Structure formats: C-alpha cells, structure tokens
Amino acid sequence: xxxxxxxxxxxxxxxxxxxxxxxxxxxxxxxxxxxxxxxxxxxxxxxxxxxxxxxxxxxxxxxxxxxxxxxxxxxxxxxxxxxxxxxxxxxxxxxxxxxxxxxxxxxxxxxxxxxxxxxxxxxxxxxxxxxxxxxxxxxxxxxxxxxxxxxxxxxxxxxxxxxxxxxxxxxxxxxxxxxxxxxxxxxxxxxxxxxxxxxxxxxxxxxxxxxxxxxxxxxxxxxxxxxxxxxxxxxxxxxxxxxxxxxxxxxxxxxxxxxxxxxxxxxxx
Numbered sequence: 001x002x003x004x005x006x007x008x009x010x011x012x013x014x015x016x017x018x019x020x021x022x023x024x025x026x027x028x029x030x031x032x033x034x035x036x037x038x039x040x041x042x043x044x045x046x047x048x049x050x051x052x053x054x055x056x057x058x059x060x061x062x063x064x065x066x067x068x069x070x071x072x073x074x075x076x077x078x079x080x081x082x083x084x085x086x087x088x089x090x091x092x093x094x095x096x097x098x099x100x101x102x103x104x105x106x107x108x109x110x111x112x113x114x115x116x117x118x119x120x121x122x123x124x125x126x127x128x129x130x131x132x133x134x135x136x137x138x139x140x141x142x143x144x145x146x147x148x149x150x151x152x153x154x155x156x157x158x159x160x161x162x163x164x165x166x167x168x169x170x171x172x173x174x175x176x177x178x179x180x181x182x183x184x185x186x187x188x189x190x191x192x193x194x195x196x197x198x199x200x201x202x203x204x205x206x207x208x209x210x211x212x213x214x215x216x217x218x219x220x221x222x223x224x225x226x227x228x229x230x231x232x233x234x235x236x237x238x239x240x241x242x243x244x245x246x247x248x249x250x251x252x253x254x255x256x257x258x259x260x261x262x263x264x265x266x267x268x269x
Contacts, residue, residue, distance in 0.1 A: 001029040003256040004230040006164045006212035009035050010045040013216040024231035033230045038063035040070045050085035059088035064114045065095045077124035087263040090133030092121035097138040122150040125159040132161030140172045165214045170200050184210035187220030190239045202243045206254045211236045
C-alpha cells in the first residue's frame with residue numbers, strides 16, 4: 001500500500017535491526033522502500049540490501065555534505081548505475097546550511113567542490129537515463145540554477161528526478177515542478193511549526209508527490225525525537241491526506257504509482 005521513497009537502511013542505527021524493521025513495515029503496510037546511497041564507500045552495503053530483498057531498490061551517489069570520501073567521477077556513477085536494482089543517481093545536490101557552525105566559517109564561494117560534485121551527478125544521470133535524488137538545504141537558488149545550466153539546450157535529455165525531504169518555499173516547489181521534478185515530503189510535515197510546508201504539500205499536484213521517511217532521521221509525530229523507520233511513512237501520508245482533504249488510501253495509491261513512474265526501472269528489476 002505505502003512506498004518509502006527515501007531511507008538509509010545501511011546506516012548502523014537501522015542495519016542492526018533489519019529483520020524487526022521489515023516486520024514492522026509489513027504490519028504497517030509499507031510494501032517497498034528505496035535505499036539511498038551517500039558515499040561510494042557505502043554503495044556495496046546499500047546495493048546488498050537491494051539484492052537481498054525483492055521489495056528494496058537502491059541509488060548510487062555521494063551526499064553533498066560528505067567530505068573526506070571518495071570523489072565520484074561520471075564513470076564511477078555509471079558503472080554502479082548499470083548494476084541490477086539500482087534505479088536512481090544520488091542523493092546529490094547542495095547543502096549550505098549552517099555555514100558558520102557546520103562548515104568552519106567557510107563561505108558559499110568556498111563550496112565550489114559541492115557544485116562540481118552536483119554537476120557530475122547530473123551528467124551521469126543524463127548519460128544513463130536514471131532520475132536524480134536531489135538534496136537541497138539553504139541552497140535552492142544555486143540548486144535550480146545548476147540544474148538549468150546542465151540541461152540548457154537539450155530538453156529532451158534533461159535529468160529528471162525528485163527533490164527529497166522538501167523544506168523549501170512554494171516558489172521553489174513550482175520551479176522544480178516546472179522542470180519536471182517530483183516533490184517528496186518527510187516526517188517534517190507533521191511537526192507543529194511546519195504549517196508553511198503543509199501548505200506546499202496542498203499545492204503540489206497529487207501526481208507529482210512522493211512520501212518518505214529519510215530514516216533514521218526526522219521521525220514523524222508521534223515518534224519525533226526517536227529513531228525513524230520506513231514503517232512510519234504512513235504518518236506522512238496521513239498528514240498529506242489531511243491537508244488535501246482526501247483519504248489516506250488515495251495518497252498511498254498515488255504516491256506508490258508516482259514512485260513507479262519516476263523510478264521506471266523498478267518494474268524491470
């Protein structure tokens with residue numbers, strides 16, 4: 001019934017309890033999950049999850065916030081993207097959040113390596129025809145600009161994908177939608193102070209919506225502050241159903257269908 005379009009089951013908090021997580025998913029009617037890669041070093045573990053379970057798939061990519069890891073080339077990504085049950089490139093994008101505290105006082109100009117890494121992922125996605133999983137935090141203008149630049153003059157070969165764990169404005173959502181991207185909402189949408197985000201969820205067309213947990217992070221209310229799990233993605237669907245005034249079953253059906261449409265290779269795996 002439900003599909004978690006973004007989770008990190010290879011992370012230690014979840015990998016050690018995978019059987020219990022899978023049982024909880026079954027009880028919550030969460031039928032499928034996309035396991036997201038954040039470093040090339042991690043890829044073999046993420047890919048192993050997808051190979052071992054017929055309701056898991058995976059991506060390949062290097063998260064924009066990861067430093068001191070193997071820097072991907074286009075060929076690195078393409079080689080792994082060609083493997084069975086790999087259905088997306090990412091997560092990738094830009095993260096400028098907390099420049100003073102988290103990035104040692106560096107300026108946005110100092111993060112050129114993030115922008116170049118993002119371009120590498122876009123080029124790989126275009127080359128292999130897989131969708132991008134986009135992470136953008138306090139960096140929406142540059143994220144959108146780079147996506148436009150990399151696709152300029154070649155609309156037929158534009159890289160599509162999803163803006164995951166969306167926390168931006170309605171204007172950013174509109175721009176992403178205009179470029180053909182899907183928008184995915186996480187447990188943040190259930191937080192008390194997230195009314196603006198709930199308004200965005202009401203705005204995004206139902207046929208362009210996805211739901212996710214981003215587990216082990218961002219557990220929805222009533223589990224906020226605890227370790228998140230794909231079994232909690234129905235709480236995201238329930239919140240979207242509430243703000244749109246429709247049944248949660250309609251959200252589950254639409255977002256699972258959208259998952260199939262975006263990650264078209266799922267059907268072939």
